[in-house]
Amino acid sequence: MAGRPRDERARNVVLRRAADIASMDGLEGLSIGRLATDLGVSKSGLFGYFGSKEELQLATIRVAAGIYLDEVVRPALAVPPGLGRVWRLCENWLSYSQRRVFPGGCFFFTVTAEFDARPGRVRDAVAAASRDWIRLVARTVEDARQLGELVDDTDANQLAFELIAFMETANAVSLLHDDPAAYQRGRAAIRRRLHDAATDPAMLPDVESVT
Structure with missing residues (x-):
């Protein structure tokens, strides 16, 4: 028992x-030999x-999900339901990616992207x-409505x-082009979309556009 912790x-x-490693090289880039080294x-x-490699991949997904919850989801759920929570959820995601909580974004x-067309247990876990x-973001939006x-x-x-598309595009562009301005563009796009849908746009924070 003493050795378990x-x-x-x-x-x-x-x-x-x-x-x-998986955030940079994908789950197929994992191996017990590489981790041991x-x-x-x-x-x-x-x-x-x-x-087995598959069990390693599944365990890695579970750990990554726990980190994602701590970085993105739980802080947003501390904000009262409404437009503020929608914004906070998006901002937390952009910050999590921008700060490179995982080095590969x-x-x-x-x-x-790696497993979307590959059937099996790993794809099922990713899906x-x-x-x-997706359901959390949609539910948060519906609460605000x-x-x-x-x-x-x-x-x-x-x-x-649409909001998720803006977030993921910021992540992808920042990585491919080494362009940190992609996150500010993402914030501006999200704010503009929420501004158009808000009954009181003054509830949204100001966001500087990137020129």
């Missing part, structure tokens, strides 16, 4: 490194934690995480789709 801490260190531990010890953006995020802070004919699913 230490073992769990060691496993979490391994999975945090795995998530960092990076962390200076034995391959046999790591194999005992996971048993958004972990889930990377692995979704489930994506569905949860029901509170009267977005116009009554707002389509929550459509608006969520």
Whole structure:
């Protein structure tokens, strides 16, 4: 029993490194041998934690999801429902990507592109995480509509789709072109879209456009 907390801490260190690697090289870029070399531990010890590459990939997704919740979702849920929560959810996502919580930007953006057309347990786990995020954004938008802070004919699913597209484009452009201004463009695009749908645009913060 005494060794379990230490073992769990060691496993979490391994999975945090795995998530960092996967954010840059994809989940197929993971291997027990590579992690063992990076962390200076034995391959046999790591194999005992996971048993197979697929189990390592699935465990990495779970750890990344926990970090995503801490960085993006939970702080937004501390804001009262409404337009402010919608904005905070988007801002938290942009900040999480911009600060390179994972060195390859958004972990889930990377692995979704990698597994979107590849059936199997790993794809199912990635798809489930994506569905949860889309539903959360749509539900947050719908809450704001029901509170009267977005116009009554707002389509929550459509608006969520657009907001996520702005976020993911900022992530992709910043990585491909090494362009930090992409995040400010993303913020400006999100604010403009919410401004158009808001019943009181003054509730939104000011965002400087990038020229």
